[in-house]
Amino acid sequence: MINWLNFSMFLYLILFPGKDLLAQAVEEKASPPNIVIIFADDMGYGDIKALNPLSKIETPALDALVEGGISFSNAHASASVCTPSRFGLLTGEYAFRTPAAARGIGGFTPPVMDTNRVTMATFLQKAGYRTGIVGKWHLGLEWVTKDGNAAVLDAASGYSNVDYSRPVQTGPNDFGFDYSFIHPASLDIPPYVFLENHRTLDPEVILTTDVYPRRKENTEFSWDKKHSNDQAVYWEKGVWWRQGEMAPSFRVADCLDEITAQGLAFIERQSADTPFFLYLPLTGPHTPWLPSEAHKGKSGAGLYGDFVMDIDQVVARIQEQLRHQGLLENTLLIFSSDNGAYWPEEEILLYGHDSNRGLRGQKGDVWDGGHRVPLLLSWPKGIREKASYPGLVSLTDLFATVAGLLDQKIPDGAAMDSYSFLPVVQGDMEYQARTEMVHHSSSGMFAIRTSEWKFIDGLGSGGFTYPGRLEPEKGGPRGQLYRIAEDTYERDNLFAAYPRMVEQLKSQLEEIKNQ
Template sequence: MQKHFAGFVLGVSLVANVLAADKKPNFVVIFTDDLGYQDIGCFGSPKIKTPNIDKMAEEGMKFTSFYAQTVCGPSRAALLTGCYPLRLARNDNGSIPHPKMALSEVTVAEVLKDAGYATGVFGKWDLAGHSQTQFNYDLAPTKQGFDTAFWTPGSNDSIVNILRQDEMIESGANMAQLSRRYTDEAISFIDMNADQPFFVYLAHSMPHTKLAVAPPFKGKSERGLYGDVVEEIDFHVGRLLEKLKEKGLDDNTYVIFTSDNGPWWVKKEDGGSAAPLRGAKCSAYEGGSRVPFVIRAPGKVPAGKVSEQVTATIDILPTFARLAGGEVPTDRVIDGIDVSELWHGEDSELDRTFYYYSHTRLRGVRKGKWKLLVPHIEEDKKIASLKNWPKMVPPADRGWQTEVELYNIEKDISEEHNIANENPEIVVELQKLVEQARKDIGDSAKRGVNARPLGDEPYKTPDNKHAVQIKGKKK
C-alpha cells in the first residue's frame, strides 16, 4: 500500500556506508506524552526554554511533518510495531482505543534483539491495559522483546505505580521524581551495555497530567507548571546526551526526541500548544497527531537540516531494522517504510500516503500536499470511545463533521480553508484511498482484511517465541 521513494539505489549505498562501521549503531527514542507541536524552542515555543533539544536540532535534523497517533496507547503500539493500531492483534475485543497488544505482534525491540541488541524500556507502557492497577502482567514489556524494564502500566492521571521487570516495586510513586528516575535508569542501562549495541525506549509520563516537577525546576519557566515540566525533561535529555559522549558512543548513536500525540486541550494551562496547527489531542486535524521530531547522530544525520517530508512513528521499526542489519517481519503487513535516506540527508521525494485515525475511527488521508477529512457518520455518536470526543477538542472543532474537507496542507498548515468544492477530482482520488484503507486496515469496529485477529488470551508457544497469526490460526 505504501511506495518507497525515488533514489532508493543511492539510499542503499548510503546505508551500506553507515553499516560499514565496526559497531552497529545504538538507538535512543525519547517519547514524551501530550507534548504539543510548539512546546519546544526549536519548534517555536515563545516561553518554554529547551536548550538541549534545540542543540540536538542544530547538530541534527528537524522533521516538521512527522506524525504519531492521536492518543496514548495507539501511539505507542504504532511506534513499537510499525503499523496502524487498528491493524494489530489485540488481547481484548477491540472496543476501546487503548489496545492490550497481543504477544503475536512483533515489536522493534524484538527485531533489534534478534539483531544482537540489548533492549531497555523506561517509563510509560500503556499496552497491557490503560490503568495503573487493572492491567495484564502477561503483556508486560519483558514479554515484548525488552531485556530490561523499569515501567509504569499506564498514564499518570491520578497515581503512578512502578514495576521493575515483572514485579511491582512501588505504589503511588512521587510524580515529581519520575522524569529524573526514568532517565537515571536509562543512563544506568547505557553504562551496563556500552560495549554492545543497545536500544533505549525512554517513554516519559509527562507532560501528561497530573503535572509534577522536581524542586530545582519549579517556578523556573515563563509558561507556568507545564513549562517547568518540559524544561525539566529537556535537562534530562542533556544528561543522557552527556552520558553518550562520556562513554564514547556519541558518534554511533541515533537519538530521537518526539511526542505520542498533540497537546491535551482540556487541561488549559496544564496542557500544551499545537500552534500553528489546528486541533489538539484526539482530533484528526493536524494538532492531534503532528508532533515535533528531532533526530541527532553526528556523522550520520546532517547538522542543521530541516525536512518537510511526511514521516511517522510507524517508520521507526523498518528504519531501525535497516540500520541495524535486522529483519522486518515478512509474515504480516507492516505500514511503516524505511526512511533512513531521509534521516541521512537525502532530498529524494517521498511518495507517501498517511492515514488519520482518531481513536479507532478512520477520519482522513494525506497524500503529498493534499489532506482530506471525511464526514462523521451517525454510528460515531454511538461509539463509546467517541462519545466524549467533542469535549476533548477546541470549541471551533466540536461539531460532528458533516461534509468532506480538503486542505492544501503545505499552504494552509492551520487548516482554515476548505477547498473541496474547488478540487472535486482531488477529493475523488483521496476518497478512493480512504476506501482502500477501510478494506485493508479497518474503520471503527469493522476490521480490514489485513488486520490481525482479536483474542481473549495472549498468544504463547512453549519456547516463548511469538506466535505467528496466519488466517486467524495460531501456528
C-alpha cells in the same frame, strides 16, 4: 581460513593508500549504532525553542539536537492519543488494524497485541541488540488477580482485584525487551506502581487519597476538570490524578526522576562491545504538571512549560551519560512525542505560547495539532551536519528506517505501514519516503493526507476540541477537505468545491484501512 573481507580491505588500502572508504564501511558494518528513543508524553512541536522562536520555554538540550542533527517539520504520530501512537511506533503499523490498540486504555486493560507480534524491540533483539524499556508502557498488562477474573478497578472503593505480589503474566518482556522498568499507563491513571521485569516493586498498595488530599484550600477548577470525578485528586489546572491504588513508596512528583534514573542505570550497564536499544517513554509533560523546584516558575508557559523544561533536562542527562561512557558518538538518539500537546485556545491566549505552533487543534484531534509532533535525530558518527526535512514522515516509519540502517530484512507481514526514510538520515533532503498518510483521532475519526490535500471523513475535531463531532446539515458538506499545502490551519473547507477529489481520497482511505 582467509577472512576475505579483511584481505580485500588490506589489498584495497595498498593499492589506494589515500582512500579509506572501504575501511569506514567495514567499521560501520561491524559496529551498528546504539539506538535511544526518548518519547515525551503530550508535548507539542512548538514547545522546542529551536523549532519555534516564539516559544516561551527554554529548551537548550533539545535545541542542541536540532543544531547538530536532523529535524522533521512534517512528522506525525500515527494517532493523536497515547496507546495507538505507542503501538504504531513499536510495531510500524497503524493501530486501527488492531482494534484493541486503536483507543486510549486504562492501567488494568489486558495487552493490546499478541505476543507473536514483531515489534522494533523484537527485531533489534534478534539483530543482536540488548533491549530495554524504561518509562510509561500504556499498551496493556496481563495482571494476575485474587479472584481469577479479569483485572478491574472498583470505582467506589478505589481498589482493584489485582494480586500485586505476583508478576504480570504478559508485559513488555514478551515483546522483545530484555529489561523493563515501567509505569503501567499515564501518570494520572491508576495503578501508581513501578514494575521491574514484570514484578511490582513495593506491592503492598494504599490509595492515592491516603497520601494526597483531594483538594487544596485554594483549588479552582479549570477546563481539564472534565477528565476527573469528585474522587480524584485535583489541586489546580493540570495538577490532578485519578483515585486508585498506589505503592506506599510511590510519589507522583518523583516519577519522572525515577524513570530518568533507571534509564541512566540501564545505559550505565552497557558497553561498546554490544549495541543496545533503549526505549525511554517519559510520563511528562502529560498531566499532572508537576515540575521540579529547579524549573518551577522559570518558563513563560505556566506549570506545563516548566515541566517541559524538565523534559529537556532528561535529554541533557541521557546525552551526558552516553558521553561519559564514550557511547554518544555512535548512538542514534531520537526524540519525539506520542501526539500533539493538550493545549487548548484558552492556554494560547493566556500565555501567548502556541504549543502546537500554528496548527489547528490539539491532542486527540484529527486536525494537525493533534498528531504533528517534534521528531529530532542526532547521531554524531552518522549525521554530521544540521538539516531540516520537510517531507511527510510517520512515527511508524522509524521501524523500517532502523531496519534499513542495519541492512536487515523486516519479517514478512510485519511493520506494514512503515516506510524507510534512511536516505534522509544519509543526507538526501529531497527524498520522499511516502506520498500519503492516514490520521486517526481519539474518537476514531479518520483522515488521509497527500502532499497537497487532507480529507477528513467527518465533521468536527474528532477529539478534545469542541465540537468533537457534528452532524451534517441538509445539503451541507459531510466531511472536510483542505488544501493542506497552502491552508495549514485547516480553515477553508473545500469539500463541496472538489467532489472528485473527495471521492478519490475517500476511496484511497478506505483501501488503506481495509488492507
